[in-house]
Amino acid sequence: MGEFLLVTIQVDMHDRLAMSLQDDLTAQIVRHTARGVLIDISALEMVDSFIGRMLSNIANMARLLDAETVVVGMRPSVAITLVELGMPMRGIRTALDVEKGMTALKIALQGDPSTDAGSVVPID
Amino acid sequence: MQVQSSQSISVRTSEDVVAVRQLVRKGSLLLGFTIVDQTKIVTASSELARNLLIYGGGGVAIVEIVQNGGRSGLRLTFEDQGPGIPDIELALRDGYSSGTGMGLGLGGAKRLSHDFEIDSAPGKGTRVSIVRWKAL
Numbered sequence: 001m002g003e004f005l006l007v008t009i010q011v012d013m014h015d016r017l018a019m020s021l022q023d024d025l026t027a028q029i030v031r032h033t034a035r036g037v038l039i040d041i042s043a044l045e046m047v048d049s050f051i052g053r054m055l056s057n058i059a060n061m062a063r064l065l066d067a068e069t070v071v072v073g074m075r076p077s078v079a080i081t082l083v084e085l086g087m088p089m090r091g092i093r094t095a096l097d098v099e100k101g102m103t104a105l106k107i108a109l110q111g112d113p114s115t116d117a118g119s120v121v122p123i124d
Numbered sequence: 125m126q127v128q129s130s131q132s133i134s135v136r137t138s139e140d141v142v143a144v145r146q147l148v149r150k151g152s153l154l155l156g157f158t159i160v161d162q163t164k165i166v167t168a169s170s171e172l173a174r175n176l177l178i179y180g181g182g183g184v185a186i187v188e189i190v191q192n193g194g195r196s197g198l199r200l201t202f203e204d205q206g207p208g209i210p211d212i213e214l215a216l217r218d219g220y221s222s223g224t225g226m227g228l229g230l231g232g233a234k235r236l237s238h239d240f241e242i243d244s245a246p247g248k249g250t251r252v253s254i255v256r257w258k259a260l
Binding site (some may be wrong): 012014045047048076080084 | 139164
């Protein structure tokens with residue numbers, strides 16, 4: 001109960017794969033009654049408008065399912081490019097690495113008795 | 125402008141969009157682009173390759189290493205035989221989309237490039253060409 005899901009994106013995803021990640025992840029949130037989702041994008045050399053929108057969608061869908069999302073590990077070059085592209089990712093919580101992301105989730109969910117932040121479930 | 129090398133990819137599926145990104149990354153590495161320059165041109169290529177697929181019904185992406193007066197750069201051209209764009213100015217505006225996208229593709233790709241050219245007319249398809257020059 002109240003677990004955190006950790007998703008590490010390690011491949012250059014084509015659009016259909018990104019869509020299926022979105023669907024799988026929402027299903028996993030419910031299955032694990034997760035209260036937090038960490039999405040590690042440190043391996044991504046590029047985030048375009050499609051992947052950016054997928055990350056936004058996941059955060060919004062997770063919120064509807066009572067979970068908070070933190071995107072972690074964005075590379076500086078990706079941040080620069082996203083802003084220039086016109087996609088500043090407003091409304092998305094970010095952290096520099098997984099550890100800081102965990103801390104952000106714990107703070108966001110503080111005082112919520114249903115949260116047991118001790119367990120993290122990695123998702124492939 | 126002198127063309128040093130040229131490679132093209134047919135874009136029919138979303139996997140082909142990934143192949144375009146990879147070819148553009150290879151070219152930008154060959155030219156010795158900085159990480160930020162690499163990321164910008166690869167991201168622009170992804171937006172334009174996806175446009176080919178969504179709006180043009182598929183097409184071809186051409187990746188060229190070019191030189192001009194001692195400068196070298198990467199020129200990317202995206203051509204489709206799709207329905208064309210009736211109002212280019214409107215299509216370049218952020219947030220405008222006739223499809224399912226964010227409406228950032230064309231305008232975003234233009235901002236991420238140094239040179240941008242578009243040629244399109246209803247029924248005649250669309251041709252978009254961008255160049256990013258290597259920082260001196």
